[in-house]
Amino acid sequence: MNNVLSIGQFLLTSAMAILVLAVVCDAVVLTGRGARAQAVPAPAGPGGAHGGKAVGGAVGGRASHSAHWARASRPDLPRGLALYATGFTAIALALITAYLALRASATGYSPFANQHEFAVSFTFGILLMYLIAEFRYRVRWLSIVVLPVVIALLIYADSQDKAITPLVPALRNSLMLTLHVFFAVLAYGAACVSFAAAVLYLLHPRLKRFRSLPSLEVLDDVGYKAATATFPLLTMMTVLGAVWANTAWGRYWGWDPKETAALVTWLVYGAYLHARVTRGWQGSRSAWLLILGFAAVLFAYFGNHFFGGLHSYG
Structure with a gap:
């Protein structure tokens, strides 16, 4: 067991670095200075539409919408230092996946049982x-918000008790533990992407000197699309949690x-x-809602430290 913890510590430290x-x-x-503009207006559509109107000076219309989807379906692959950045991020994901698999193998249950694992x-x-968002939209600027959040969470995880202990009685349902928390993990991940898009949207006036900054319309659309993934995943998490409860x-x-949180x-x-x-909320108002x-x-996640109640284990 000590070997598992040592290898796990190496994997997490490597992922952070x-x-x-x-x-x-x-x-x-x-x-x-050589960074080129990488964003084009997003297409109009229900909820995420701008009806052909520009946001932040971007040019709307059918031609720009077609250009967006043509670019999205045949995106340029990252090159040079950008390729390294994407590669490093993918390697970090692989190391974290290996860490979770290692703990699952050592414990015999999904690695979602305490604050450290979650x-x-x-x-x-x-x-x-x-x-997924980077591959789909090529909005690399999201990484400036997303990756520091990930690093902070890894530092927090490293500060928690990493000991492998038997499951408390309430968690001794391997299938429900896996499904409930897995949907939560995906929902929270999509929520972080929408949060990043919202932060960049609000900071756009201060960052617009950078030529590579996506347009307001693209950031608004990415935040919306990520939220449309977040909501059904949260719904599944809540329903499965109720069944498990x-x-x-x-x-x-x-x-x-x-549960209330x-x-x-x-x-x-x-x-x-x-x-x-239904209300056509876009721009700053919707960005603040995503934040x-x-x-x-x-x-809801950090509530384990001060909520108490039946979810205070871990």
Whole structure:
């Protein structure tokens, strides 16, 4: 068991170091004088549409929409230092995946049982969703927000108790443990991507001197698309949690503090999508809602330290 912990510590430390290198490479690529503009207006559509109108001076219309999807379907592969940045990020994800697999092999259950394991799993979800977003949209600027969040979570995970201990009785349902937390990990990862897009949207006026900065329209659309992934994943997490709660505690819902925090998080993203689709909320207002949503995610996650209740294990 000590060997497992030693190897695990090496994997996590290596992942943190490699992510620092990725951030440095991305910063050089994005702020360099030769960085070229990489964003084009996003297409119009329900909820994420701008109806052919420009945001922040971008040119709308059918031609620009076609150009966007042509670029998205045949994106340029990263080159030079950008390729290193993407490669470092992918390697960090592989190391974290290896760490989680190592713990699962050593314990015999999914590595989601305590604050340390879930923090590492949280970083897995964020990096996975970020790499998907980078491949799909080529918005490398997201890394400037996303990767520091991942590094901070890994530092937090390293500060938690890493000892491998038997599962508490409430967690002794391997299938439900895996499904419930896996959907949470993916939801939180997508939420972090939408948060990054929202932060960049609000900081756009201060960063617009960088030629590689995506347009406001692209950032707005990426934040929306990530939120449309977050909400159904949160829904699955909540439904599975209720089913598991009935198995473990004999009731589907008991207004336990962490259950309530998860419900509030779900409602924030539901309100965002409702305002976006029915009220036409875009721009700064929707960006602030996405930031509020990710704050609710963090509050629900770190609530184990001060909520108490039935979810206070770990």
